[in-house]
Amino acid sequence: MQHIVDAIDSLDRQDGGSASAVSADFSALELPGSYRAVTLRKEETEMFTGIPSAEKDPRKSLHVQAVATPELGPGEALVAVMASSVNYNTVWSSIFEPVPTFGFLERYARLSPQSARHDLPYHVIGSDLAGVVLRTGPGVNAWKPGDEVVAHCLSVELESSDGHNDTMLDPEQRIWGFETNFGGLAEIALVKSNQLMPKPDHLSWEEAAA
Template identity: 85%
Template sequence: MNQIRDAILASDTKGEDFAALPVPESYRAVTVHKDEAGMFAGLPSREKDPRKSLHVEEVATPELGPGEALVAVMASSVNYNSVWTSIFEPMPTFGFLERYGRLSPLAARHDLPYHVIGSDLAGVVLRTGPGVNAWHPGDKVVAHCLSVELESPDGHDDTMLDPEQRIWGFETNFGGLAELALVKANQLMPKPAHLTWEEAACPGLVNSTAYRQLVSRNGAGMKQGDNVLIWGASGGLGSYATQFALAGGANPVCVVSSPQKAEICRRMGAEAVIDRSAENYRFWKDEHTQDPREWKRFGSRIRELTGGEDPDIVFEHPGRETFGASVYVARRGGTIVTCASTSGYQHQFDNRYLWMSLKRIIGSHFANYREAWEANRLIAKGRIHPTLSRTYPLEAAGQAAHDVHRNLHHGKVGVLALAPREGLGVTDPQLRERHLPAINLFRDAPAEPARRDSRTAA
């Protein structure tokens, strides 16, 4: 691995040099273990600690198949699917790997007693399998996380509809939180030249997800002038939704949970910001009963910020905690577009406000290759910026996942793999200089106040 790292760090290494490098038989990776899937049984989600379940260990390098690429990973990042994997919710990911393994002899490689996780990367192509023509050893790349087979006609209008669609590093093995990663060649995209490795690794999953959910005609189809209610607007997903709304001429109404996060949204350019903790919104009276009076109070607050208008689009991902309010506050004929349920999968809402006001609920899941490519193109042009706030070494991936699980972060957190330190990988310093304040916005953001947690490592 040292040879590979040195070749990437050297400025004069050519493609044929990378092709001549020996591929190691093993590499370091962040894993969960199948025999530990029950370790948190009986504990509430909040008490499940990724630092106990995530391992950093040597694993065998997988065989390279047709249409695939082996990538040396310089940096990766933590997404909520990595948190879900680490706490074995809503179910252990080994069921995904077992089902994938039954698909074909090639897919059987993924069914292992350990799972190499991670759905983002920035790195360099080392090898390509038969049938790969667009990518070559030495190419600097990022990867999106859509894995498809495309043997069914269902996926050929929108690849997200492929019956064998999976999220790489979550529903497949050999993910990006590692020194090497195995991807399909149609997951690769050019690395933005003005970004460091860790900055380039962070947007992939969340940026593509937000693009499809908000901008694409497969999602809400946002237009100029739309009022867009964005839950968690300073978080890993919401921070990109906020940027897309601002860049597209819409009006983001940013919902956050602290004054520090509210300030981040204002620094991005948003003017309408709601600190739901400060304003003490309680959408649930108890575990089983929602409070419509709080929906109405929330809707009134939104109209105060928009000049009397309700949201055209609600950008949903918290799920159970907020979904009833989201359906209520959307304008007549408006759209609630949802891509996740981080607070719970069982949604409850008053259907009268949906059908009688002709609202729509759209399900959105990641993005197809074209959407991911367009989202990455906007990053590469400096129109949308990474929201990296902090970077961890690979050995501290458990702590990184813990911090995301406990919402102790802003934006995205990066993880260095082969990169020996932050700040490397920039090949367009002029473009970087023009956008440096925006690139560093989340790094420079005010810190969240310390939260009491007896299990936090010293």
């Protein structure tokens, strides 16, 4: 991962090459086979049974571990995460309330072979990020490697017409990093490309992620 971080640190669009040259540089970066991520483990979902919510300690359920880099699918992007954030989804996930998130991953896995990748014995959580696009999947035209982005948390399939007027009405809408895997509390995240927005230049990585 360090070579990716070094490339991002040296990125200066004000002094240097064109956007196409920057994209080519990032496209040429070798992706690691694994990366560090904050995870929950399926085998531990009952660890807080019988304990009042206020006494459940996320330090016991959250782990930093190496996970395999997921395969990139159509309409998706892999993003190098420069900053992330903790929100209520993360807190709920970490104490397995109101229900463990692994049930969401199991249901999502039944939707398609592509979504089956999300059903794993670990859950990479986190629904916020600011970072740099590393790769885009087939059908992605609005984003390219090297783009500085912020990701919002709504993951939608948009196969039903219901979601085209209001994505919250899509019957397959989910919260990324909560009801899907490969979230933002990690060195790399997998997102749908329609979650991405340009990172405002005047914000730091941390400000943008929050």
